[in-house]
Amino acid sequence: MKKIEAVIRLEKLEDLKAEINRDFEISGMTVTQVLGYGNQKGMKEYVRGKAVITSLLPKVKVSFVVEEKDLESVIDRILLICSTGEVGDGKIFVSPVEEVIRIRTRERGKEAI
Template structure:
C-alpha cells in the first residue's frame, strides 16, 4: 500500500473529486486546506494602493491510501488535471504504508481500504 499526497491549487479540488469518483478504484480521500510556498515565493497583491507580498499561499492537500496497483492511475489523473506551466502548481508525494486498520470493524491491510 502507498499514500499519495498531492498539494494542489484550491481551484482544482472539485475536478479531482469528480475524476476520482469516475474511476471506481479509489474508495476515499482526505482533503485539507493548507498554506505553503515553494519556488513561487509568494504573490504580490495591492491593499488600498499598498503592495503586499503574501509569502504563504492557500493550497489544498489531497491524500489517498491506495493499493500498489492503483498508484500510477491516480498519479496520472492528478497530473492530467493539475499540470500547468505556472509556478505554484503543486507537488505529489508517495510514501509506503506499513499497515491500515479500520477502527469500526478492526479489518487490517487491503480489506481496511476497500
C-alpha cells in the same frame, strides 16, 4: 499500499475529486486546506494602494491510499488534471503504507481502506 499526498491549487479540487471517484476504486480521501510556498515565493497584492507580499499561498492537500497496481495511473491522472504549466501547480508525495486498520471493525489491510 501507497499513500499519495497531492498539494494542488484549490480550483482543481472538484475536477480531481470527480475523476478519482469515477475512474478508480478509491474508497475515500482526506482534503486539508493548507498554506505554503515553493518556487513561487508568494505573490504581491495591493491593499489600499500599498504593496503587500503574501508569502504563504492557500493550497489544498488531498490524501488517499491506493494499491501499488493503481499508483502510476492515479499519479498520471493527478498530473493531467492539476497541471496548468504555471509555477504553483503543486507537488505529489508518495510514501509506503505499512498497515491500515479500521477502528470500528478492526479490519486490516485492503479491507480497511
